[in-house]
Structures are given as C-alpha cells and as structure tokens.
Amino acid sequence: MQNLLIKKTSQTPEIRLDAEKGELCFCGRSLPEDASGFYKPVFDWINNFTSESPRKCFIRFELDYFNTASAKSIFAILNKLEQMNHLGTNMVIEWWFDAEDEDMRDLGKEYIDLFTVNIVLKPRS
Amino acid sequence: METKKPSFQELVYNFHETIRPLDVKLIYEGEINHEIMKVFTSLTENGLRSEEFPGQKKVFNVMVECLQNISRHADPVDGIKQENIGHGIFLISNNEKELTIVTGNILKKDKESFLIEKIDKINSLGKDELRDYYKTVLKDNSISEKGGAGLGFIDIARKTGNKLTYSFYPIDENYSFFIMSAKIDK
Numbered sequence: 627m628q629n630l631l632i633k634k635t636s637q638t639p640e641i642r643l644d645a646e647k648g649e650l651c652f653c654g655r656s657l658p659e660d661a662s663g664f665y666k667p668v669f670d671w672i673n674n675f676t677s678e679s680p681r682k683c684f685i686r687f688e689l690d691y692f693n694t695a696s697a698k699s700i701f702a703i704l705n706k707l708e709q710m711n712h713l714g715t716n717m718v719i720e721w722w723f724d725a726e727d728e729d730m731r732d733l734g735k736e737y738i739d740l741f742t743v744n745i746v747l748k749p750r751s
Numbered sequence: 752m753e754t755k756k757p758s759f760q761e762l763v764y765n766f767h768e769t770i771r772p773l774d775v776k777l778i779y780e781g782e783i784n785h786e787i788m789k790v791f792t793s794l795t796e797n798g799l800r801s802e803e804f805p806g807q808k809k810v811f812n813v814m815v816e817c818l819q820n821i822s823r824h825a826d827p828v829d830g831i832k833q834e835n836i837g838h839g840i841f842l843i844s845n846n847e848k849e850l851t852i853v854t855g856n857i858l859k860k861d862k863e864s865f866l867i868e869k870i871d872k873i874n875s876l877g878k879d880e881l882r883d884y885y886k887t888v889l890k891d892n893s894i895s896e897k898g899g900a901g902l903g904f905i906d907i908a909r910k911t912g913n914k915l916t917y918s919f920y921p922i923d924e925n926y927s928f929f930i931m932s933a934k935i936d937k
Binding site for chain 1: 785811885905
C-alpha cells in the first residue's frame with residue numbers, strides 16, 4: 627500500500643500517512659475553505675488501510691490551529707480510527723499542543739469526550 | 752463625468768473624517784475569498800506580534816471564522832453576477848482595552864430568523880453549555896451545502912468569551928444587511 631504525503635502550506639497541515647510503519651501524522655495549521663475536499667484523500671487512504679487490518683497504528687495530531695470546517699473533518703477521521711480500533715487494531719492517538727494554549731487543549735478534550743478510543747493529551751512546553 | 756470625480760473625492764474625504772477619531776485599523780469592502788482571508792490574517796498576525804498581545808491567536812481564529820462566514824454565506828443580490836457572491840465589509844478596531852471584529856454582508860431575508868435563533872441561543876449559553884453545544888454540533892454529521900459546519904458562531908463566542916452583537920438592516924423586501932461584531936478583551 628502507498629504512503630500518502632501532503633506537504634505543509636500556510637493554510638494546510640503536513641500530513642504523513644505511513645502504511646508500513648502504521649504511523650499517521652497531522653502537523654501544522656488547518657484552515658482550508660473546503661476542508662472536506664482537502665481531507666478526502668486522507669479518508670480514502672484510511673479506508674484502504676483499515677481494509678488491510680493493521681495490527682497497530684500510531685497517530686499524532688500536532689496542530690497549532692484549525693478552523694471549524696477542519697474540526698468536522700478531524701471528527702470524521704477520529705470516527706474512522708475508532709472503527710479501526712473496534713475491528714482490532716491496537717491504537718495510540720496523541721493530541722499535542724503548546725502547554726500554554728488552553729484552546730487547543732480544550733479542543734483535544736472535546737474529542738476525548740466524544741470517543742471511546744483512547745486519545746492522550748500531550749502538552750509541549 | 753465631470754461631476755462624478757469630486758464626489759468620489761468627497762466620499763473618500765468624508766470617510767477619512769468619519770473613521771479618523773475611531774480606532775479602526777482595517778476596513779475593507781468587496782469580495783471576500785480565501786486569498787483575501789490569507790492576506791488579512793497575515794497582516795493582523797504581523798501587526799499584533801509587535802504588540803505582544805497574548806490573545807493574538809484568538810484574533811486570528813475569530814478572523815478566519817468571520818471571513819469564511821462571509822465567503823460562504825453572503826448572498827448575491829438578484830441581477831448581480833454570481834461571481835459577486837461572497838461580498839461584504841470587514842472591519843477591525845483595536846485599542847488598549849479590546850479588539851473588535853465587525854463583518855457586514857447581504858443576506859436573503861428568509862435566513863434572518865434562522866440566524867437570530869442561532870445567535871440568540873449561543874448568547875444565552877454559559878461557558879460549559881457552549882462547550883456541550885459545540886460538541887453536539889461537531890458530532891452532528893450534516894455539513895451544509897456550502898461547506899459550513901454550523902460551528903463558526905459557536906467557536907467565535909467560545910474563543911472571545913463575549914456575547915455576539917448583531918443587527919439586520921432591511922435593504923428591500925427580499926434582502927437584509929447583516930452585521931455582526933465580536934469583541935476580544937485585552
């Protein structure tokens with residue numbers, strides 16, 4: 627299965643999806659106008675990845691800022707990951723944020739409340 | 752043609768005189784699209800950086816949501832070309848006490864009651880209730896046809912911690928001018 631690499635821009639994050647290592651990274655800021663269009667290849671990739679029944683998966687969200695349209699897409703991504711977890715994939719999801727950034731911490735907490743899959747808050751000092 | 756020129760000059764002069772005593776840092780009237788949003792947000796980011804204002808990221812956040820609201824939802828008046836969708840006014844005022852972001856755009860009258868209901872509801876909620884409301888809308892899978900997630904106003908209210916102020920001015924029987932302001936305390 628192919629890896630997916632989307633390079634960072636001033637408006638969109640770097641996304642690295644590595645099938646072999648089972649590592650997924652989202653890093654930077656995300657404020658595309660059409661967030662569902664931007665994240666479409668990510669969904670497709672995760673769907674394919676899920677169908678390979680991976681044994682484990684490590685996911686790192688390291689976002690400085692995202693708009694509300696992206697918040698919905700992140701919800702949908704976590705939803706997919708949760709399904710994968712229920713199908714038996716071992717999963718670690720880390721939510722990194724600047725230790726002083728309460729807004730990003732709270733956004734992470736909100737996802738924690740909405741999902742049963744384990745999401746770990748990782749303050750960066 | 753001869754008489755039009757001085758009237759534009761007058762317009763600009765009167766405009767300048769009107770905003771001179773105010774703390775207006777930026778005012779823009781025209782098409783609001785993703786490129787314009789990029790320019791304004793980076794201008795503001797750079798401008799605020801020198802001020803060492805800790806809420807600078809909130810300002811960026813609120814600006815993005817306000818501008819994307821206009822580019823998604825401002826209605827073109829009938830008879831005006833479709834390309835004119837997403838027209839609006841954007842204003843930033845900044846003083847020692849607070850930073851205010853004001854947007855104005857044309858809307859079809861039939862959207863008025865929906866917006867009033869939505870903003871009044873948001874304004875009636877406390878911090879924890881807003882958080883619950885955010886989560887409810889976040890997990891509700893429907894995204895409006897224009898790609899808005901219905902979260903924008905909630906997010907603006909949460910990030911600023913202040914009530915949203917709004918008004919509608921009737922244009923004709925079909926359209927209103929919708930104005931919204933968000934305040935960020937310093």
